[in-house]
Amino acid sequence: AQSVTQPDIHITVSEGASLELRCNYSYGATPYLFWYVQSPGQGLQLLLKYFSGDTLVQGIKGFEAEFKRSQSSFNLRKPSVHWSDAAEYFCAVGASLTGGGNKLTFGTGTQLKVEL
Amino acid sequence: KAGVTQTPRYLIKTRGQQVTLSCSPISGHRSVSWYQQTPGQGLQFLFEYFSETQRNKGNFPGRFSGRQFSNSRSEMNVSTLELGDSALYLCASSTEPNTEAFFGQGTRLTVV
Numbered sequence: 001a002q003s004v005t006q007p008d009i010h011i012t013v014s015e016g017a018s019l020e021l022r023c024n025y026s027y028g029a030t031p032y033l034f035w036y037v038q039s040p041g042q043g044l045q046l047l048l049k050y051f052s053g054d055t056l057v058q059g060i061k062g063f064e065a066e067f068k069r070s071q072s073s074f075n076l077r078k079p080s081v082h083w084s085d086a087a088e089y090f091c092a093v094g095a096s097l098t099g100g101g102n103k104l105t106f107g108t109g110t111q112l113k114v115e116l
Numbered sequence: 117k118a119g120v121t122q123t124p125r126y127l128i129k130t131r132g133q134q135v136t137l138s139c140s141p142i143s144g145h146r147s148v149s150w151y152q153q154t155p156g157q158g159l160q161f162l163f164e165y166f167s168e169t170q171r172n173k174g175n176f177p178g179r180f181s182g183r184q185f186s187n188s189r190s191e192m193n194v195s196t197l198e199l200g201d202s203a204l205y206l207c208a209s210s211t212e213p214n215t216e217a218f219f220g221q222g223t224r225l226t227v228v
Contacts, residue, residue, distance in 0.1 A: 034217075041224070042221055042222070043219040043221040044208075045219070046216055046219075049216050090159065092159075094217075103164060103172060104149075104151075104159075104161065104217060108158050109158065
């Protein structure tokens with residue numbers, strides 16, 4: 001079965017500093033990988049996705065992520081964090097199911113706090 | 117293009133009651149999935165529908181059920197509510213399997 005680990009529960013960075021959120025996954029085949037962001041009381045917004053091809057993927061809001069198969073990782077990065085980036089971030093792996101279709105398995109999330 | 121719409125946004129129910137939540141997917145999306153989010157268990161997959169058929173179900177009791185209509189709108193129902201069913205219920209839609217899923221704002225269910 002697939003699984004996702006986000007080792008950091010909380011991260012605090014200063015505005016303007018760089019950011020890296022870690023994500024490790026376990027999946028037997030080539031994974032579909034996603035990063036979502038959630039503001040309090042809101043749904044999940046897709047930041048970026050990896051299906052195949054270039055291992056460095058660009059997303060919205062200046063985020064990028066790099067897929068490293070050898071390390072089973074898909075870390076999220078941003079060169080300069082803005083106060084509005086404070087939110088909870090979820091890494092997810094998409095897996096095909098025997099009944100057809102797929103489901104997302106999420107990590108436990110990383111709560112990002114931005115200090116002004 | 118309108119996003120995924122979930123109604124209602126908030127619900128308060130009493131233990132033992134039942135509840136129905138609604139989800140309207142993005143136009144043209146045929147796959148609808150439901151997830152439960154709680155502080156203790158995180159985000160967990162409930163079930164997925166495609167062309168009015170439930171293709172997959174997560175590890176939840178039979179009190180949780182759903183359906184999808186011909187216009188791809190979906191409903192989920194929880195019967196005999198328990199306190200532990202209090203959660204944010206999220207609906208996601210996608211065009212085809214293994215494409216990106218877009219989430220609604222969720223329905224916050226509180227069981228008292």
